[in-house]
Amino acid sequence: MDFLDLDINLSKEDIMLKENANEFARKVMRPIAKELDEMTPEQVIAKDSPFWTFMKKAYGLGYHSILIPDAYGGMGLSPLQQAIVYEELAWGSVGLTIALGVASFPAFGAAMVPEETMIDEILVPFCENTDATFIGCWGITEPDHGSDTLMPDHPSFKNPDILSQCIATPDGDDFILNGQKSAWVSNGTIATHCALFCQIDKSMGHAGGGIFAIPLDLPGVKKGAALDKIGQRDLNQGEIFFDNVRVPGKYLIAGPEAYEGLLEIVLSATTCLMGVFGTGVARAAFEEALSYAKTRVQGGKPLIEYTAIQTKLFHMLTKVETSRAISRSVFVYNQNTSTPAEEYSIMAKVHGTQAAFDVANDAIQIFGGNGLTKEYLIEKLFRDARAMLIEDGSNDSLAVAAGHKIIQTYPRKD
Ligand SMILES: Cc1cc2nc3c(=O)[nH]c(=O)nc-3n(C[C@H](O)[C@H](O)[C@H](O)COP(=O)(O)OP(=O)(O)OC[C@H]3O[C@@H](n4cnc5c(N)ncnc54)[C@H](O)[C@@H]3O)c2cc1C
Structure with a gap:
């Protein structure tokens, strides 16, 4: 291990998982992500794109099923191991890590209510898939609803x-789906399945939602164009449209009675994972800066010999370590309790993604003019990190949601 993990209890298996993931991130993800970063969104998902080389290799190694228990054929990792592996993958490329993570979303949702249909049609086929032909996505954001969809309990x-733009109307045992999800849906134009979060009971606002795990080859489903953006360009995103789509009731994971509570549980995991990914990006940026400072000679000596550079590097590494400390411990805690503390997951996300952005920003400063050029990885890390401050909930509105929760919850009565 290049840097301390500050965990003397890591087992040999934990360390092996970390080293294997780092090797995959270094040898496969980094070079492919760089190629994809320079392509158009259409080229990224073209048949002969290296994106598919990455996806097939990752699926072949089981990295698509990191979050799924081994009972269904997933990797069966402990929460700590999930965080360890995800940090390494995000160190390789956060965009590609998100592509893999959301690919498992319908299966992740299905595992919450493992009924026969979900196991036979979603969970097992997804885990058994080794050629990336079963790809999930998470459809929650709508053109007019972003932050407000991620604030349960507010x-x-x-x-x-508040009327959703994607509504499932009960019709006998089925639902009729109409509306759309926004262009931000990761894997949106390439997904075969969707974990769809939409409105069922309009009288309850967003709280009247439902969660479905649906195949996207149902009649009436259409996809939009692939989205172009400044960061995480290796991550495909795009709209999904639903025009009178008949969805069999067997694909319903949770209805309005359970929606708000289940959304909080889902967000407690995903929001915190963004902090884990942020740690990986922050560490990548720190390493780039450290190595550059050792070789770049200015004023007759390497940059690293200047005290100002040393203190900057110290503050950068502090952010990496605090980000890991918070995100790992929150993820492990929340995955081991039936009442996860969502405000802590938000803390991990906001801190970790801000750390990624700040460290990448400081790293560019250490690189000087070279940091602004395409020649060095750091400018890509900076653009990728910028997207993280909005991704999976803008940090500002997440703070509003967490602040509300904190004043209600603390001091705790139990
Ligand atoms: C890289 C990336 C990947 C993504 N992947 C997915 C995905 O897989 N699936 C999916 O469905 N969505 C996805 N999203 C969408 C993402 O979740 C939304 O962009 C995010 O929730 C913010 O919503 P918005 O962009 O509509 O911004 P808005 O909600 O319009 O917010 C705009 C600004 O107003 C502020 N604001 C809004 N409400 C409040 C409030 N109550 N109090 C204070 N400030 C407020 C926000 O903080 C923000 O700064 C992704 C986004 C990105 C960037």
Whole structure:
């Protein structure tokens, strides 16, 4: 291990998982992500794109099923091991890590209510898939609903005047789906399945939602164009449209009665994982800066010999370590309790993604003019990190949601 993990209890298996993931990130993800970063969104997902080389290799190694228990054929990792592996993958490329992570979303949701249909049609086929032909996505954001969809327990979440743009209307045992999800859906144009979060009971506002795990070859489903953006260009994103789509009731994971609570549980995992990914990106940026400072000679000596550079590097590494400390411990805690503390997951996300951005920003400063050029990885890390401050909930609105929760929850009564 290049840097301390500050965990003397890591087992041999934990360390092996970390080293294997790092090797995959270094040898496969880094070079492919760089190629994809320079392509158009259409080229990224073209048949002969290296994106598919990455996906097939990752699926072949089981990295698509990191979050799935081994009972269904997933990797069966402990929460700590999941965090360890994800940090390494994000160190390789956060965009590609998100592509893999959301690919498992329908299966991740299905594992929460493992009924026969979900096991036979979603969970097992997804885990057994080795050629990336079963790809999931998470459809929650809509053109007019971003932050407000990710604030369960906030008063705005129950506002009956807020009408979703994607509505599932019960029809006998089925649902009729109409509307759309936004261009931000990761894997949106390439997904075969969707974990769809949409509105069922309009009288309850967002709280009247439902979660489905649906195949996207149902009649009436259409996809938009692949989105172009400044960071995480290796991650495909795009809209999904639903025009009178008949969805069999067997694909419903949770209805309005359980929606808000289940969303909080889902967010407690995903939001915190963004902090884990942020740690990987922050560490990558720190390493780039450290290695550059050792070789770049200015004023007759290497940059690293200047005290100002040493203190900057110290503050950067502190951010990496605090980000890992918070995100790992929150993820492990929340995955081991039936009442996860979502405010802590938000803390991990906001801190970790801000750390990624700040460290990448400081790294560019250490690189000087070279940091702004395409020649060095650091400018890509900076653009990727910028997207993280908005991805999976903008840090500002997440802070509003967490602040509300904190004043309600603390001091705890139990
Ligand atoms: C790289 C990336 C990947 C993504 N992947 C997915 C995906 O897989 N699936 C999916 O469905 N979505 C995805 N998203 C969408 C993402 O979740 C939303 O972009 C995010 O929730 C913010 O929503 P918005 O962009 O509509 O911004 P808005 O909600 O319009 O917010 C705009 C600004 O207003 C602020 N704001 C909004 N409400 C409040 C409030 N109540 N209090 C204070 N400030 C507020 C926000 O903080 C923000 O700064 C992704 C986004 C990115 C960037």
